[in-house]
Amino acid sequence: MVDKLLVGIDFSPASRRALDRGVEWAGRLGVPLVVLHVLPLPAPMPFGAGMDVPPTLPETGWFDRMEADTAKTLQDWVKGIPDVQTRIVWGTPSVKLLENSDANTLLLVAQKSHSKFEHLFFGSTAAHVAREAPCDVLVVR
DSSP: OOOEEEEEEOSSHHHHHHHHHHHHHHHHHTOOEEEEEEEOOOOOOOOOTTOOSOOOOOOHHHHHHHHHHHHHHHHHHHTTOTTEEEEEEESOHHHHHHHTOOTTEEEEEEOOOOOHHHHHHHOOHHHHHHHHOSSEEEEEO
8 A cells, every 4th residue: 555655856857757747646646745855975085196185075064055955946846736745865866765665655766868888887776766666666757
């Protein structure tokens, strides 16, 4: 039994289609709609030629600004959708989507076109989620 519909978005046109489909399905099923955006963790600045300082992450205020800017964009995306819940988390998209799912979730993700090169090196969030999810997954093309 589905008791939550979770849509992962990355602010791409493909994820807009997934969100639209999620609104439709949540209404049909009469379940809460949760929209999740995952912010990727920044890579530390590596040592470079002539650099004599250790690798560093951005200063703390940078994280706060990223979250605030993302929250504003996310609110713009869900404006007018009744009773929608939004979540912003840091990490790897496929991992965080799986962590926010359980057996009673219907998970929606967008399938974006990737070149063979991109798929080889970066993988596909939709493919990973569909393979590992504890619930049903709807991949929106």
